[in-house]
Structures are given as structure tokens and as C-alpha cells.
Amino acid sequence: MSDTYTLYNPTVMEHFMNPRNMGDLKDADGVGEVGAAACGDIMKISLKIKDGKIEDARFKTFGCGSAIASSSMATELIKGRTIDEALKFSNQEVVDALGGLPPVKIHCSVLAEEALKAALEDYVKKHPEAASQVGAVSAVAA
Amino acid sequence: MSDTYTLYNPTVMEHFMNPRNMGDLKDADGVGEVGAAACGDIMKISLKIKDGKIEDARFKTFGCGSAIASSSMATELIKGRTIDEALKFSNQEVVDALGGLPPVKIHCSVLAEEALKAALEDYVKKHPEAASQVGAVSAVAA
Amino acid sequence: MRQVFLDHQSATPLLPAVFEAMRPYFTEAFGNPSSLHHHGLRVRDALKQARQQMAALIRADSEEEIFFTSDGTESANLAIKGVAYANERKGKHLVISATEHPSVMNSVEFLEKQGWTCTRVGVDSEGIIRLDELQAAITPQTVLVAIHHVNHDIGAIQPIREVGRICAEKAVPLYVDCEASAGWLPVDVKEFGAALVSFSPHRFYGPKGVGVLYRNKKARLVSIIHGGVQEGGRRAGTENVPAIVGGGVAAAVAVTELDSRAKHVAELQARLWEGLRSKIRFIKLNGPEPGPKRVPTNINISTEFIEGEGQLLMLDHQGFAVASGSSCVSKSLKISHVLGAIGLDHALAQGNIIMTLGKDNTVEDVDYTVETFARIVTKLRGMSPMWDEFERGVIDSVIAPTGRGKSFSQHAADVSGKPAH
Amino acid sequence: MRQVFLDHQSATPLLPAVFEAMRPYFTEAFGNPSSLHHHGLRVRDALKQARQQMAALIRADSEEEIFFTSDGTESANLAIKGVAYANERKGKHLVISATEHPSVMNSVEFLEKQGWTCTRVGVDSEGIIRLDELQAAITPQTVLVAIHHVNHDIGAIQPIREVGRICAEKAVPLYVDCEASAGWLPVDVKEFGAALVSFSPHRFYGPKGVGVLYRNKKARLVSIIHGGVQEGGRRAGTENVPAIVGGGVAAAVAVTELDSRAKHVAELQARLWEGLRSKIRFIKLNGPEPGPKRVPTNINISTEFIEGEGQLLMLDHQGFAVASGSSCVSKSLKISHVLGAIGLDHALAQGNIIMTLGKDNTVEDVDYTVETFARIVTKLRGMSPMWDEFERGVIDSVIAPTGRGKSFSQHAADVSGKPAH
């Protein structure tokens, strides 16, 4: 049956079928869109940031099940974090929180990390006043 | 079951299981023993000849089922024939009378022909007086 | 949950009659056909009957032209390498189409490493081989032409009689991979002018574990799996007797049911494509329209702005089994080379879904599929940044261009910093 | 008629539990393991379990070291050619024993045509490999040593641990063909020091249609059947799911029953040989005496002055299934190369019979076999000119020479005008 035999583990499947934070944020403070050339996945993350903290996050993803689940999980994890914390975010957190991804799909979690960082970078570009708080951004994004 | 699925056809099997003319002839007039180098088969045919006619024939064979069946059938066929007729004997008669042999086993019937001819040759050697009747022997045996 | 199986290209359930035919060969008639005692001879007889049944399916003259392998892949390997090695002194050039199955493509690649050369003949946008290119590709060094009858991905039926005529003129043996057609379309080795033909009963309700290779006696072929002298010295190894027996019965049933099966799936195929096209915008059929140029089992579509694996997973979750040629579903992370060969846009290749019909599918299955699939497309487009960007005029549709925005490939290259393919 | 099956080397009936395990995979769980939907994933899980069961039988660390092929022959081809091709740049020399199965011998011959060289290491008169010769045969160019665990014809158990030690010292991977031992003798890939091990469940009450290749992750191996990326890219082609599942269950049963099966057949083996030797004159056991150097399933005898096929046929007619290494039973009309390698006299090789015991054979079977066989020997000797000539002192016995007469070979040469071998 469909529930017993699935390509991904139940957590991944649950995030794929019922993704959290799907959509766009009106008046987002930062938006990042990244793509994986080989696989054709495209991921977009929008952030609402207030007082150096991520208040809200949304994603849209063109990609496979694990790409959708990864963006769902990444936006879940990142909410409430400070920019500094968010800059240290690693794809491994997504993999762990999802209870693992097939080896060939790890790049989906990397894409989620990249989309998040692109969104933070966009935020800093649009909010130069925040640059002091997020000194590390350019280093990371370089 | 053993009767339904056999390596050879029922005629061959019958001649193998119940060979005709098996044994040696006391006071044979001609005995021929031939062998096939490759396969290791050895076949011996003894003949009783009277008035230029084969009165009786016996065989002994070291060899596979089709070698035994071929010698049984060859001795059956040859009985009652004149020496001249016997000299024209061909392995194909054995194959036909047996209702066919697997291609790889045709050489067994050839061996039977050879054993018969060797026995006839032996007869002529031992009975030079019969040479006139059997002018063709040396040509055939050569 | 209601189950709709639309992946008959990858698997078919065993016919009950086939299972019953196989059953005695597991425990009762368990002999080895190489044995000389009655246990062996009994199964040897059974293999002979299966050979006759296979020969009848493809209208071969004699069961002695039928060799058993383990699957369609091995049959293709044997055809390609077995002919190449047998004719090494004559020449070391092969000709294949650009859309052959990987079992052919990769056999050829292996030979290329060993010093052979190969010309891959292109196909048109429907996936039909270019006969003029084929004609030009054959050289005096060519020892084999390999053109499949029907393509596994897009269902395109190749003009095999014409191919056969060209090969006959040039006196080069033709190998026709009939894996995607045998049991569904008539195959006639003589009409095809084929020296070799392969197929596999697991594609038409027979068992896994057996492949068939027909070889015309005039074609030279050496073995590629070495050992004992099973299969007339062309394939060593203990024969998979139950599967061979079952495959023979599946072939016999296919001979009698071929026309009715083909008619049934052709009706469903037309209805399925009509339903999808009318309910879903920005959807494209890959390969020829349903009709004489397309195998009646296959529908291959690209749905724009969404990716194939997601579609497949959501369909699976709803009880629908389908396949996809998207790069995300392949272990190699590459799109199907067939979609590449017909020049399909990369974005459309990513949105690929393959539905293959079988004799047990119904009109209700088809309507239910269209309805469910339309809902899934809406859901996935709602999640897709591409759909949003298309609606906002940032990127354009390939299927129905609006004249606004850049291409998906350009956009993907912009966001990833690298070209999309 | 009473049936006594004494050809377990060529075939074993399926265990009922194995058949039941396979059954759902024909019609219900008929999916293709490459599919991403639940039909495919379900059978993928089943394959994983079968891999674990296979790994357990040979004490491999991980199921990821298990690859499925179609039979023992293909596994041997993959081991030999797959390692040879993978290490082509390192060297092109192989070492095997002179008594390997044809699947090994002929794979090597094929490679020899492609530029490889091979040293065939001799065996003693019992069929045990000469370790000093092996040691000397390995060169810096050697990329693989292939020595079987147990010989298929004469049941000789090779000193694999010593072979493994030599290979480890020389840092050359060792491939051990365990087709004639797995399921009957303990196989431990690590104790053996084996980089590759092959076997096939049809030899221990599993189904035909599946072979197993264990490969230690450190050993380089490329695929020889090309196509899709099944089996971790090591074997393309649709997996034979029911057979793999059944093979796994057969392996699991073998793990638990190995000791009792081995003990049972060892008792029968001793009784059979004791019975034959005491009832029949001029009979010889080929290979080691029953005991630690001989697999407990196998009795290989030569009965002097009569030929093997005839013995086999008469036994079959009485309901007994056996095999023979005589040239008359082989399609190539050659005696088994194993009998040649142990230096067996040609006449004795012609009189060869192989009886292989199974778990369902009984003491009564054995006694009945001895009795029937003795009668058949008498009948055939009565028909044999050789027996007569021996009695008359024209030719001598090889087994118990009397000092009178010439050898069979000399006699055969004399009557045929050509040497006997």
C-alpha cells in the first residue's frame, strides 16, 4: 500500500504532501531564488525579518519530493532564529530533521540552505542598516 | 516417467534394454572389432556364414546406449543376407530402422557398419576360397 | 484505496493460466534440461514447446531460432556483442538509432571502449528514425544495424520494414529490439527483414526471469555468457525452466488476444490523452499522436512549470502507478536520453510523466486518472515558483508561448549561475 | 515405479516454504524494483531482505555486498570478466585451477582471445590444488585468482583458507566459486579471505533463475551486462523478483538446516560408497575418500570395462537419476576435464557415474541403489567386449592390475588405428 512503501521516510512524505509555509510573503524583507543546474530544481524562499529575527518564512519550489520537503522543513526550522543564527544554518539540520534523505537527494537540502542564505543576502542588500548585525553575510555568500 | 521421457526414441530404447544377438558366436567364421578413438566406443561383431550367406550374427559393445542399440539393430538386419548384400550395408539402414538417432550419435551407427565390414574382411581372410564371391571386400575395407 | 496501475511498461501481473503452467516445474518437474535422465528430458520437452510458442508470436520459422536469456537486457547485450564479436574480422562498425534502450546504448558504448565505432542515427521531433541518415550511416565495415520496433519512453513505432529493406540492400544484419511491442503489436521477423529480434514475456503478463532472442540461422552469433553448452552453445547456464514455460504460455495467450488487447488499450489511450489535453493547460504529448505511429499502450506527457517526480509521488499517494523520464527520478540524475533526442525543451523534460496502459485498465480508470491528475497539477503549480513567474510574465511557456518573459532554461541559468543542461 | 533422485548436483526440488514465499510476487506484488511507486518499492524491500539472507549464508558483513545475476554461470562470468576489465590497466594475468567449472574456464578462454593470459594450476590425483604451484603462478600482473571451494564433479574440497592466505600475501583478489558447496558446507567470506564469492540457490532447494555474487567493497568490479542501473550498476536488466525472494528464503532455511543436512548426507555417502565398493569389483572412487576433503553430497565412481551413458540409461530406466562425466554424455564428446586433470585413465573416465545425494534421500534409497547398480554392472559387463577380453587376459585392469594383457588405451588404439585420447 501507498503508506507502507514510499520512496521517502514518513516525515519527508508528510512534508511533501502537506508542506509547511508554502507560498510567498507579501512585503517580504528578503527573497532568495536559487537553482540546481543539473537537476533543474528551483527554490525560492521569502523572509519576514524584524529586530534581527526571522519572523516568518515562505517557500515555493519547482522540484522533486525531497526538494519540496526540504524547503518545507527549512522554513519551519528557521522561523524565530536571529540572522546570525540563520547564517550558520546548514543543510544537515534539514536532513536530520527530516530523518534522513537518500544519498542522491542530499543536494535538495543544500539547495534549501542556499535559498535561505540568498534570501538573507537579499535582506542585507535591501537593509544596509542591518549590515552591522550580519557582518558575516558577505563572507558566507561569497 | 521413465517411459515417457527418454533420451532416445522407443525403438532405440527397446534395442538398448533388450538387445538382440548379444554375445559371441562359438566357432565364428568372421569376427570384427572396431573402435572410435574420440568416444572410446568399442564394438565387436561375430558372424556365422554358410553358402555365402550370413546365418547368424552376434555383437558385444562397450559404448553408449545408441552404440548398443546400433549393434543390436545391425546384427538383426544383416542376418540372412548374402555376403555381397552385406558388403553394401550402410549405417543409414541402422539409423532408419532405429527410427533415427540424435545427430551427435550417428557415429555409433557408422561404428556398427565398420564392425560388420571388419568381420566380413576377417571371414575372407580366413576363407580365401570365398574371395571370388566377395571381390569387393578389399576395396571396401581399404 | 482505489488502485490504478498505469505502469505496464515496467511490469505486468502474471496471468493466472501462466502461473498454473509454471507451478509443476518448481517441485515436481524440477529437473535440469542438461540431465540425460527422465527428470531432465521432461523439462527439455517443455523448453521445446516454449520455444515453439515464442517462435509463433514473432512468426519465426523454427523453434531452433529461439534462444533463452534472463531478460530483455541480456538479449540486447547478446544480440549486439554476440554479432559484433562474431564478425570482428569483417568490420567493427555498428549503426543504432539515438533513442534505443540503454541495454543497446550501453552495450555499444562498451564495444566502443574495445575498439568498435558506432553511428547513432537521429530521429525527428516525434522520435521516428531518419531513414536517409540511416542509409548514409551504413558502411562496408558495418556488421550490425540495431533499430528498436517501438520506443520504450515515447511509444514511437519505427518504420521497420523500410529499415529492413535498407539493411537487406546493404546486406547488413538487422537487430530489432521488440521489447516494447511484442505482445501488443504484430511482430513478423520476415516482414521486418530482421536477422535478430528480442523481447521479454514480462511485458505481456508473463514472468520475469526470461528473455528471448530470435536469430535467423544465417546470422553469425557467438555467446557472451560462457560456460556449458546450453542453448545450442549460445547461452551457458542452467535454464530458468519455470519462467521459460510460463513465458511460452504468455506468448501463446498473446497470440490469440493481441488484437483485442490492442483495440482495448487504443481506445483508452485516445480517451486518456483527450481527457488530459482538455482538462490541463500547458501540457504536451511527447512522441506521435495516438494512431498508426504510436504503440497503443503509451502516453508520454510533459506538464509545464512542475517537475515529474512530484507528480509521480502524488499520483502514487492516490493509488496511481506511473513512471517519469525526469532527471529527478533517474539514478543518474539525467533526463531520459530519448527526450533529449527528440529535442524536448529541458523544462518540459523535467515535467515528464509516462502512463502505460494494460488489458485490465478501464474507461473508469482513465477518467479517474484525468480528474486526479488535473487536481495534482493544480496543487503542484500552486507550489511552483515557475508557475508564479510565468503568470507574472517573468518566464514564458514553451508549449504555448505568450511572447512575454525569458525561457525556463534562461531563468534557471540566471538563478543557478550555470546553464540548465 | 520407485524413484531415487541422485542428481542433486544438477537440480533440487523447491522447498514448499520457498514456493509459498515466491507466490505473492507473481500476481500481487508484481512490481518492478526500479519503479518509484509503491508497487516498485514493495519489491525493492523484498530484494533487500533477500540480500540480507544471502549475506547471512556466507557470513558477509552487509547486504550491499550482494549482487543478483541469473545463475551461477553468469555470476562466474561477472566475477572473472568484471574484475579483469576493471583492472585492465593494472595487469592482464589470471590464475585459476585446472578443475574449475566450465563457466570459469570458458570465461577465461574468452579473455585470452582478448589479450589476457592465464595460468592453470594443477591438482593432485584427488583433485586438490597444488599450493606451491599456485604460489609460483601469481605474478605482479595477476589481477585475479579464481579457485572453487568444492569441485562439481569429484567433490574435492579445496584448501581455501590457505589459498586465501597466499592471495592476501600477494595482495591479489580471490574469487571463490561456491556453487557446489553453499548450502551444504559452511562458507565464510572472511575466513576464506575471498574478495568475490558466487553461488546459486537452485543447488539447495531454491529456485532456478537467480545467481548470487558477493563482492567485497574493496574489490573493483565492472558490469558485463550493460543497460540500466539495476544492482548498483553492476548488473542491468529487470530483476527476477520471485526467484530472488525464493532464493533468499532457501538461503535462510539452509543456514538453519546446514548441519543436519550435511550430517545426513555424509552418512548416506559413506554407506553408498561402502556398499558399491563391497558389491562391485573393479570400481574406483574419483576424488578424496568421504571425509573432511570431500563434500558430503558427492560420490563419483568409475566402473571398469563398461561405459557411463549406458549405466546412466539403465539406472534411469529403473527410476534412478544420476549424472556422468563420460564423453558419450557430453555434447562436446569429451570426457570431463576434471577427470583429465586428476590424470584418470581414459577407460575409467568413460565408465564414469556421478551420484549426488540430497536431504530427502534415505538409507533405503542407498541400499536399493547399490543393489540395482550391481545388477546393471553385471548386465553391461556381459555385453562388453572389454570385460570378456579382460577375463581372457587380452587387456588388463587399471584398478586392480593382474599383470596380464595390454591396457585399454593400447587396445582401443589397436582396434581403431588411432590413439584413444
Ligand SMILES: Cc1ncc(COP(=O)(O)O)c(C=O)c1O
Ligand atoms: C525497448 C526495451 N528494450 C530493452 C529493455 C530491457 O528489458 P528487461 O527489462 O527485460 O531487461 C526494455 C525494458 O524496459 C525496453 O523497454
Ligand SMILES: Cc1ncc(COP(=O)(O)O)c(C=O)c1O
Ligand atoms: C562449481 C560450479 N560452478 C558454476 C556452476 C554454474 O552454475 P549454474 O548452473 O547456476 O549456471 C556450476 C553448475 O553446476 C557448478 O557446479
